[in-house]
Amino acid sequence: MHYKALTAVSLTALILGAGAAAADTWRYAFEEAMEEVQGKYAQKFKEEVEANSDHEVQLFPFGTLGESADIMEQAQSGILQFVDQSPGFTGALIPEAQVFFVPYLLPADQDQLVSFFRNSKAIHELFPPLYAEQGLELLTMFPEGEVMMTTTEAVASPEDLNEVKFRVMTNPLLVESYKAFGATPTPLPWGEVYGALQTGIIQGQENPAFFIESTKMYEVTDHLTRAGHNNFTTAVMANKEFFDGLSDEDKTVIQNATAAAFDYIIEYQTGLTEESVEKIQAAKPEMTVTTLTEEQRAPFKATAEAVEAKFLEIGGSQAQAILDQMKADLAAAAGG
Structure with a gap:
């Protein structure tokens, strides 16, 4: 365990939580703040559990128990009963989960996207045994919003990402994806990203708009680019x-x-992306917001095949089965 990463407050919370376990207190950690999407989901989950049982759910937002690697270890060891974590961080643990970082695989259409997550056989039948092998019960996956790039220089083509040190999650396939986009991918824990952008160690990062707005990533970047390449997924x-x-x-x-x-969280996200982009522009009027045209997206989309091939190489023993089932699920969601 990375106890060195825990604050005195979080250690106290764990000790108190351990004592409360006998009183049916369940502990739930996630990677975002209370008022961000994972936090809103967790609060609704807590509300439903406490309304329908005698259990209490104790919530630990980002930073209270360390970084993403810390809360995963705590969930696997049983210190935490629940954890919400993106496949971006579990990709090394469960290689097949990296499939969510094949660019342009998930649909941009929100209705199709929700239908996929609600009905996907890959998510509900193929992934649970893979998570079980790591001591985890997969309860659900859900989308958090269109992923956008924020950079210090404008981006309209892969050439514009040449030699740009771009922060990515510690996920092998996401590294490959940004290599294919032309950038120099730089895996960093989230807690180091703002400072790294501020000091010029990196020049870009990606996240949904609500997260870019709430974490003020726009303060240390100047351009927001909507390439339509992905939607942030969490589990x-x-x-x-x-x-x-x-x-x-x-x-x-x-x-x-x-x-x-x-x-609840699907409904909560209705209009959230555009609202967040508007907040970013209001807070920093000089921030450029560019939605790439289909012509501009074409060279980015052209990298998808190579990244998909890399996924089949590094994505674990079930990579082909997962990819095939996801494609079938996505076709079904599109009405195909």
């Missing part, structure tokens, strides 16, 4: 030993809370 998991040891009644409470929170 909610439980410690498997904890989950398997629950009564059927408690499992049902968790499953129902998961479903209710999924519906």
